[in-house]
Amino acid sequence: MNSISPLKLLFLSTSVGPLGSGMGGGVELTLKNIAQALGDRHHTITIVAPSGSLLPSFPVIEISGRLQSTAQSEGREAWVAMPSESVLANMWNYARQVQANYDLILNFAYDWLPFYLTPFFQTPIAHLVSMGSLTDAIDHSIGQVITDFPSAIALHSRAQAATFEFGDRCRVVGNGFDLSQYQFCAEPKNALAWVGRLAPEKGLEDAVAAAQAAGIPLKIWGVLQDVPYWHDICDQYPDAPVTYEGFLPTAALQQELGKCRALLMTPRWVEAFGNVAIEALACGVPVIAYDRGGPAEIVQNGKTGWLVPPDRVKGLVDAIAKIDQIDRRTCREQAEQDYSLAAMGDRMEQWFATILARKAA
Numbered sequence: 001m002n003s004i005s006p007l008k009l010l011f012l013s014t015s016v017g018p019l020g021s022g023m024g025g026g027v028e029l030t031l032k033n034i035a036q037a038l039g040d041r042h043h044t045i046t047i048v049a050p051s052g053s054l055l056p057s058f059p060v061i062e063i064s065g066r067l068q069s070t071a072q073s074e075g076r077e078a079w080v081a082m083p084s085e086s087v088l089a090n091m092w093n094y095a096r097q098v099q100a101n102y103d104l105i106l107n108f109a110y111d112w113l114p115f116y117l118t119p120f121f122q123t124p125i126a127h128l129v130s131m132g133s134l135t136d137a138i139d140h141s142i143g144q145v146i147t148d149f150p151s152a153i154a155l156h157s158r159a160q161a162a163t164f165e166f167g168d169r170c171r172v173v174g175n176g177f178d179l180s181q182y183q184f185c186a187e188p189k190n191a192l193a194w195v196g197r198l199a200p201e202k203g204l205e206d207a208v209a210a211a212q213a214a215g216i217p218l219k220i221w222g223v224l225q226d227v228p229y230w231h232d233i234c235d236q237y238p239d240a241p242v243t244y245e246g247f248l249p250t251a252a253l254q255q256e257l258g259k260c261r262a263l264l265m266t267p268r269w270v271e272a273f274g275n276v277a278i279e280a281l282a283c284g285v286p287v288i289a290y291d292r293g294g295p296a297e298i299v300q301n302g303k304t305g306w307l308v309p310p311d312r313v314k315g316l317v318d319a320i321a322k323i324d325q326i327d328r329r330t331c332r333e334q335a336e337q338d339y340s341l342a343a344m345g346d347r348m349e350q351w352f353a354t355i356l357a358r359k360a361a
């Protein structure tokens with residue numbers, strides 16, 4: 001536990017959707033968990049987020065304006081684009097006006113603007129980068145922050161860091177979850193789970209193909225972000241035993257997820273971390289994941305799940321066949337060991353202490 005004094009913190013949320021909508025993907029849960037981890041340690045947290053955001057037990061300053069398009073759909077050469085009346089621009093204009101009331105600003109948005117604005121602010125800005133490298137423009141703006149403020153950038157995994165040429169100069173903080181929200185389930189039903197935004201970078205079609213080959217029902221939870229993509233999968237696998245179960249908030253999701261024999265993780269891209277892997281482990285659910293990105297650093301092969309060669313459905317099917325070799329209690333223990341709120345709170349305080357020490361120097 002660090003002995004840093006209580007801080008007044010301003011969180012700037014993702015610009016692609018209101019908190020609680022699911023449109024922000026994993027970063028919504030990440031922000032909530034970090035607010036709780038730090039709130040438990042007597043820091044005061046205020047959150048700035050798009051209108052319509054809901055977050056229990058923390059003050060949310062709702063900002064109006066048009067949502068940012070998702071960076072992962074932009075392409076590597078994409079220019080920086082913001083609509084008129086941009087919610088992102090309005091959020092950062094608000095932060096500029098109130099910055100003197102805070103000891104530190106923590107940015108969760110994966111956008112060019114917050115990184116570019118960092119030297120323009122008097123209050124230090126810490127950036128928790130939520131995805132791997134996607135566009136040259138954003139890469140360059142993050143690299144510039146590291147040049148000017150060497151301790152200001154943190155990432156979730158080493159694999160995510162490795163996607164940036166400056167990755168070795170970033171802090172890796174993993175993630176943390178309120179494990180009291182997740183109930184351990186010892187006796188699962190005969191079903192597999194897939195959880196995430198239904199979008200091409202998540203590789204859902206492989207999980208559907210694997211469930212069909214294994215003859216085990218697959219339950220799918222998450223925001224239906226790309227409807228044509230989902231319809232293509234349904235057309236391609238008309239007889240697969242799969243059901244789309246909608247987007248559930250954490251309490252309901254973990255109730256259903258815990259009843260599954262395994263979580264399948266089929267990312268096409270370098271998943272920065274893989275929050276759902278921890279949520280599954282916390283419920284005692286083993287994880288079968290492509291050996292790529294954040295999940296490959298989480299799953300202990302043969303102990304809390306199986307890592308399979310990326311993009312190979314047969315690897316998924318082989319792993320499903322031996323899922324009963326995994327002890328579900330070991331899965332819960334791993335979540336408690338590495339990914340609790342207390343562990344994450346320590347890592348965040350260490351990060352902030354480094355930034356504030358540099359500022360003082």
Ligand code: HBI
Nearest residue numbers: 014024025027070071109110130
């Ligand atoms: N795209 N432009 C942009 N900004 C974000 O904050 C953002 C995004 N795409 C996805 C995303 N955030 C989150 O879903 C991931 O960071 C988890």
